[in-house]
Amino acid sequence: MTSLLRDRILPVLTVIAxxxxxxxxxxxxxxxxxxxxxxxxxxxxxxxxxxxxQTFNQERPILPAPHQIIAELWDTxxxxxxxxxxxxxxHAWITLSATLMGFGMGTxxxxxxxxxxxxxxxxxxxxxxxxxxxxxxxxxxxxxxIIVVLNSIGISGLLPKALISTYLSFFPVVVGMxxxxxxxxxxxxxxxxxxxxxxxQTFWKLRWPAAMPxxxxxxxxxxxxxxxxxxVGELPTGAVAGLGARLLSGSYYGQTIQIWAALFMxxxxxxxxxxxxxxxxxxxxxxxxxxx
Amino acid sequence: MNxxxxxxxxxxxxxxxxxxxxxxxxxxxxxxDIKKGDFVSFIGPSGCGKTTFLRVIADLEKHTSGSIEINGxxxxxxxxxxxxxxxxxxxxxxxxxxxxxxxxxxxxIMGYSADEQKKRIAAMLDLVNLAGxxxxxxxxxxxxxxxxxxxxxxxxxxxxxxxxxxxxxxxDEIVRDHLNEQLLKxxxxxxxxxxxxxxxxxxxxxxxxxxxxxxxxxGRVTDVIESxxxxxxxxxxxxxxxxxxxxxxxxxxxxxxxxxxx
Numbered sequence: 001m002t003s004l005l006r007d008r009i010l011p012v013l014t015v016i017a018x019x020x021x022x023x024x025x026x027x028x029x030x031x032x033x034x035x036x037x038x039x040x041x042x043x044x045x046x047x048x049x050x051x052x053x054q055t056f057n058q059e060r061p062i063l064p065a066p067h068q069i070i071a072e073l074w075d076t077x078x079x080x081x082x083x084x085x086x087x088x089x090x091h092a093w094i095t096l097s098a099t100l101m102g103f104g105m106g107t108x109x110x111x112x113x114x115x116x117x118x119x120x121x122x123x124x125x126x127x128x129x130x131x132x133x134x135x136x137x138x139x140x141x142x143x144x145x146i147i148v149v150l151n152s153i154g155i156s157g158l159l160p161k162a163l164i165s166t167y168l169s170f171f172p173v174v175v176g177m178x179x180x181x182x183x184x185x186x187x188x189x190x191x192x193x194x195x196x197x198x199x200x201q202t203f204w205k206l207r208w209p210a211a212m213p214x215x216x217x218x219x220x221x222x223x224x225x226x227x228x229x230x231x232v233g234e235l236p237t238g239a240v241a242g243l244g245a246r247l248l249s250g251s252y253y254g255q256t257i258q259i260w261a262a263l264f265m266x267x268x269x270x271x272x273x274x275x276x277x278x279x280x281x282x283x284x285x286x287x288x289x290x291x292x
Numbered sequence: 293m294n295x296x297x298x299x300x301x302x303x304x305x306x307x308x309x310x311x312x313x314x315x316x317x318x319x320x321x322x323x324x325d326i327k328k329g330d331f332v333s334f335i336g337p338s339g340c341g342k343t344t345f346l347r348v349i350a351d352l353e354k355h356t357s358g359s360i361e362i363n364g365x366x367x368x369x370x371x372x373x374x375x376x377x378x379x380x381x382x383x384x385x386x387x388x389x390x391x392x393x394x395x396x397x398x399x400x401i402m403g404y405s406a407d408e409q410k411k412r413i414a415a416m417l418d419l420v421n422l423a424g425x426x427x428x429x430x431x432x433x434x435x436x437x438x439x440x441x442x443x444x445x446x447x448x449x450x451x452x453x454x455x456x457x458x459x460x461x462x463x464d465e466i467v468r469d470h471l472n473e474q475l476l477k478x479x480x481x482x483x484x485x486x487x488x489x490x491x492x493x494x495x496x497x498x499x500x501x502x503x504x505x506x507x508x509x510x511g512r513v514t515d516v517i518e519s520x521x522x523x524x525x526x527x528x529x530x531x532x533x534x535x536x537x538x539x540x541x542x543x544x545x546x547x548x549x550x551x552x553x554x
Contacts, residue, residue, distance in 0.1 A: 187384040288388035289429040
């Protein structure tokens, strides 16, 4: 118990404390000019000890203080009904559903492409360069076009955003699974050959299980960028709901506290999603008898 | 042209690899008949083609000249008929399968019923003295035990021919002695034909009814020595003059093929 405290909790708390100290210093530094301007306009002078408390309680600060963000988070999650358009839970759910849909489609697409690439030489030669090239295109530039094009053929709502998530998340899955499906030792492949095993037997009994650790490592990356994809999909399109829409409207109206609250929500969501995939990873490997 | 009891029959067999540096003659002019129930060892330095010959039998490499028949069939047909079990230098167990699941692997692929699988797994675990270890994962077993599990896997289906490619090469001498003794007992019990690749002279002499001495550049057979040792061989037989005499002949054979040069 004491070792858990010493090895895990203490280092994390130390870093958090350091971040909070630096944060507060910047809150004062960045928000003080506004307080001084106000005072100058009113024709009064303010001392430093008068400035500091005011930098922590502005309505539209350059950098909100942590307690303001926490208060905003509390107000928009716990204090509001989840059906309200002002509830952050409502917006997070919109983004989460696009994320999960895109992640699911990206995973299936990625695995399918990897299986094709591993089993077919022509696909290996022709497809892999395109897969890599697809990721060099800035998604921020492509996202509006995807949404506009799909909208013009009558597809709108969840699917276009999910497709942007798919576009980002299939890539780590393809790369990881190609490596994973090719990971079995030649000896193990030869062994299957001596048994006169069919291709599908070799796949299900050897390649697939051998690829599992690679798959889950890829999935951890894929779920995180699926979330990024869903948020990016909401940004340039004038979406009215979702974390991306909250970020956008926050920046339109100078609601920095709202922006930061949405950012914290997104970060928290990403952490939860990655740890769920991580837990599944551990569970699968344990069931596969991997040395602890 | 072959007597029906011939399990492996090679006539003027050759295999040449085409490489960037020109052709490499891995095997040339190999003539060999292996009879049913034989325990044949292939001995020679690296590059003499002993492993290649085993891989040709197993249809893991294709020969480029001459002919070879396994049970009167081409190597490919013999493989399709699942005529042999192969034991590699490494145990090559699947790390995500327990020992009994590893033994079940060929049985699953060959479509044995669940009952039959169960029966055979139990019999094989007994045969290689691993009863009680069926539920363990490979990493929980020592190297020698892993190699025994790999032998059990190769014996689990009804192949009469067992091909072993330096199966004990990575193990220490004490474990190796023990496994050699067990392998002889197993051979006696099952009456399989065994082809065994090794680079240890005592191992070859102790195990074999025939010893095939091979030489590199080009890979070829230089001598075939019939063992005069009785079938029942305790470990102590290795101190008898008869044993030392055969070992001496193997060494002479290796010397004649210039195997000790370089």
